[in-house]
Amino acid sequence: MHQRHSLRFGLGHDVLNASNPKINTWRANWGDFYIQQRLNVLINEVQKKGLWNGQRDKMMRRFEEKLMEYYQVHPIIPSLMHGDLWNGNVGFEQNRQPILFDPDVFFGNREMDIAMTLLFGGFGKEFYQGYQELYPLDKDWQKRVSWYQTYYLLAHLNLFGETYGADFDNILKQSVEN
Secondary structure, eight states: OTTOBOSSBBOSSOBOOSSSOBOOOOBSOHHHHHIIIIIHHHHHHHHHTTOOOHHHHHHHHHHHHHHHHHHHHSOOOOEEEOSSOSGGGEEEOTTOOEEEOSOOOEEEOHHHHHHHHHHTSOOOHHHHHHHHHHSOOOTTGGGGHHHHHHHHHHHHHHHHGGGGHHHHHHHHHHHHHO
């Protein structure tokens, strides 16, 4: 899936569910797409619920500056993404062929899908070894895992409230520091 590419980030349509809207307007720069169409969209939703504060805003602005600086000098190729790739959205047929459920597709940074696989228990080490053999990730990808887990924990903050507040704050801090 990740070896299918596009010239830009996004998709031909938005996904406007009431909980976590996905704006998929085509963009040329990953940092711009990720900030404007993923992070800021959810920040707006969290603000409406009164779950945003000055400390979170300050840390997020620092994180967004870091993202923009990094992706200005480290361009990536947009890959077809699952968008919600965790072990609850994976199964196997009787012949052991994998099946992916509940896709939230768009063209983005494949590190985001990998970061999601690591957030809630992950997959077996064989999955990550096989992935690296088939389509190696960029150098230091592990340092950027927190960058993408920030989005998923922000989505959980939006869906479930302050139950995920401390986890979100911790991963956002890691994102600024890594």
